[in-house]
Structures are given as C-alpha cells and as structure tokens.
Amino acid sequence: MTAAPLTDAEIERLRAQFPILSREVNGHPLAYLDSAATAQKPTRVIEAEAEYYRSANAAVHRGAHTLAAEATELYEDARHTVARFLAVDDDEIVFTGNATDGLNLVAAAIGHASTGRGAGADFPRFALGEGDEILTTELEHHANLIPWQELAARTGATLRHIPVRDDGVLDLDAAVSLISERTRVLALSHVSNVTGIVTPLAAIVPHAKRVGALVVLDACQSAAHLSLRPRDLGVDLAVFSGHKLYGPTGIGVLYGRSEVLAALPPHVFGGSAITTVTLDKAAFLPPPQRFEPGTPRIAQVLGLAEALRFLDDVGLDRVAATEHALAERLLSGLAAVPGIRLLGDAAVAPADRIALASFVVDGVHAHDAGQVLDQVGIAVRVGHHCAQPLHRRLGVTASVRISAGVHTTPAELDRAIDVVASIRPFFGLGEEETS
Numbered sequence: 001m002t003a004a005p006l007t008d009a010e011i012e013r014l015r016a017q018f019p020i021l022s023r024e025v026n027g028h029p030l031a032y033l034d035s036a037a038t039a040q041k042p043t044r045v046i047e048a049e050a051e052y053y054r055s056a057n058a059a060v061h062r063g064a065h066t067l068a069a070e071a072t073e074l075y076e077d078a079r080h081t082v083a084r085f086l087a088v089d090d091d092e093i094v095f096t097g098n099a100t101d102g103l104n105l106v107a108a109a110i111g112h113a114s115t116g117r118g119a120g121a122d123f124p125r126f127a128l129g130e131g132d133e134i135l136t137t138e139l140e141h142h143a144n145l146i147p148w149q150e151l152a153a154r155t156g157a158t159l160r161h162i163p164v165r166d167d168g169v170l171d172l173d174a175a176v177s178l179i180s181e182r183t184r185v186l187a188l189s190h191v192s193n194v195t196g197i198v199t200p201l202a203a204i205v206p207h208a209k210r211v212g213a214l215v216v217l218d219a220c221q222s223a224a225h226l227s228l229r230p231r232d233l234g235v236d237l238a239v240f241s242g243h244k245l246y247g248p249t250g251i252g253v254l255y256g257r258s259e260v261l262a263a264l265p266p267h268v269f270g271g272s273a274i275t276t277v278t279l280d281k282a283a284f285l286p287p288p289q290r291f292e293p294g295t296p297r298i299a300q301v302l303g304l305a306e307a308l309r310f311l312d313d314v315g316l317d318r319v320a321a322t323e324h325a326l327a328e329r330l331l332s333g334l335a336a337v338p339g340i341r342l343l344g345d346a347a348v349a350p351a352d353r354i355a356l357a358s359f360v361v362d363g364v365h366a367h368d369a370g371q372v373l374d375q376v377g378i379a380v381r382v383g384h385h386c387a388q389p390l391h392r393r394l395g396v397t398a399s400v401r402i403s404a405g406v407h408t409t410p411a412e413l414d415r416a417i418d419v420v421a422s423i424r425p426f427f428g429l430g431e432e433e434t435s
C-alpha cells in the first residue's frame, strides 16, 4: 500500500517546528529551497544538542564517573537509533564528520591496506594494485570522485567512469559492460544531487557483486527522502551526512556490512580505537570503535539521533509520497517556463526522483538568476553543485538548483517558479532569444 502524502495541516504543523522558517529575508518570507545543500533544523534537534551540553557533557568510553557513563550510554543509544533507521546492526554504524569524511575513510583505509605496511599489513583483503579497477560514475559529487582519484593514483589502480547519456541519465548498458573481474570497487550515488534522479541500483549493483567488487553507496541525497535500506540494496558500504537530514553539521554516518568493516584497517590513529599499545606498535579494536579514534562528536551524534526520530515520527514513506507530488509540480512548473533547460531527463517519473531540479535559464548566468530569487527571499543553490564533470558533460558550467524538504509547500514552489519565469524578461530577454 502506498503511503498517504502529508496533509496541508500536517505540513503547517511541521513548519512550526522549524524556527528559521518564520524569518524574513530581504523583506520577504523565507522560502528555503536549498535543502539538498543543507537542511534546516527542527527545534527538537537544536535542543537535543543543547540539552547534552546542559546536563550530560562528558567524554565517552573513558572515565568511571557517572556523567561519563551517562554520556556513553546516550552515545551508544544514538548508534542504535541510526542502526534502526537503516535496519542494520549497531556495530555496522561508524560516526564520521560528514559524507565526505565517510568516503575518504573508506578510500584511505583501502589505500592503507594497499601499502601492505603498518596496520595495513594485517588487512590485505581489499588491497589494490595495478590491474585493479575502481569504477565510479560521471555524475558523482566531487566527494565521491576525488577520494577515488587519489586512491587510484596511490595504488596504481585504474579509475573508470560509468558515462552519462545526453539526457543526464546513467548509461546502464555501459555500466554493465564496464564491470569486469578487474572491478574491485564500485562507488556511486543513490540520487544525483544535480538531477534528483534515483540511480537504478538493481540494474548495476548485482553485476558488481557477481565479480566480488566492494560496492560503496553515496546516500547523501536519498537518506532524507526515501527509506534507505542498504542491505536490501545489496551495497557493502553507504554514507550520508547528518546536516542534510535535519540533523547537525559536523556529523555523518558510514554504514558497513560487518564482515567488510572487519576487513578494513583503521584510517586515522589515536586513542579509543585500540586494545594494547607499546612504544612500537598498536593493536586495534573491532569496528566501529576502530574507526572512531579520539573524542567523538558526541553532541552532534545526539542531535543526529533526534533528527532521525523526527523523520521516523513524520514517516519516511509519507515524506516520499509528499515529495513525489512536489517533484511533479516542480518539473511541470519549470517545463512551462520559456527559456529554461532542465538538467536530467524530464520524462523520469516523479516516483524515481526526489523533489530537486537543476536548470539553466537561457542567456542568464546561474548566479544572476540566484540573486533575483534571493532578492525576494527564495533561497536556492547556484553553481556546479560540486559536480563539475556532470555539468561539463551536459555542456554547461553552472545551473540553478531548487530542492525541497519536509517543510516545503506547493505554494513555495509556485512562488519560486513564478520568479524564475520573470528572470529572462527582467534581463530584457524575450522568447525570440531562446536558443
């Protein structure tokens, strides 16, 4: 049974939980349409962080005093909340700084394994070398591209890319033909942060699994919008950032299948991640502690857990149903504006995308378009959205991106689309100048 979209009254009640939404920007009510860059925070998330500092602040996993024990319990309870959110086990959850950090963790750990030295010597399973291939895609965010470039450069492995078709969609035939016995890592995003289109993982991942490749999913743009089940998707590792799903900045999640995490060496070194240390050598704890050296991001972890409870209370299936309707409205609204070029195949069904669209206003630089929107209180993202290769592939240098969150109303999208329609006339461009 498909879930019911949120009602107008429910969205109004949700909006009331986000203090920032009541402010004005440039004399106009704020329409925050940049949730894909970072989401706004409900009061309960802000309070969860503050309450920790007010009443339970202590270093976790150390010290015998009561506060330390309480803080440790809160921290590990939060890990359990994240694990439940993804329907995985607690020890499969590693807290990171953000998605970028999580992807770098994986690439650095593989790089370390590949040296065959130090701690890397004890974890040879995922070591890479010449002849091995890392496969990513042409539409990745830089965070899921540059760590693999660096890993390839350090290990001698070859980096390959699943190409994007002219319509901004991954070429699935090419994906299948690029996967071979040489493929050791497949790293790809769940949802493109430029087109908002959901990657058809079922058409790619089984091929990678068949050849034994490690599959790494960048779930940054999916985790807040659809029910994320890494095990059902068949991926080995998945990352996302807390700040994009109504949680704090400075916190991210790396999910790893237990036997995969167990086979990866630590990526950075220090206290709390070890069993015994001599002056010459250290032995490391099992995951997840092996990957969380130093004093962790306790307040942020608690804020993230609260954000996940918030999303659970709303119901991600209902969020998805609501956002599919918003996606439809956004796409059809933009399609009706003359002189707009949408990035990504407009024919992809709303159910296979999130409520996010990037576009180019013919004859107007994205930054100028963004400024027109900002002048009337509408916050959108402009630029290459950290996806230069995809923009280059689509023949543009920058675009305007509108993205929705749980608090977005159809009226806000209509308001943005009306302003978008005014941009070309504002710059003195008529329909005849449309290329």
Ligand SMILES: Cc1ncc(COP(=O)(O)O)c(C=O)c1O
Residues within 6 Å of the ligand: 036, 037, 098, 099, 100, 101, 141, 143, 144, 189, 191, 192, 193, 218, 220, 221, 241, 386
């Ligand atoms: C698809 C995707 N991957 C990775 C990232 C990086 O996230 P963060 O900057 O929080 O590390 C983003 C952020 O925009 C993203 O959209």
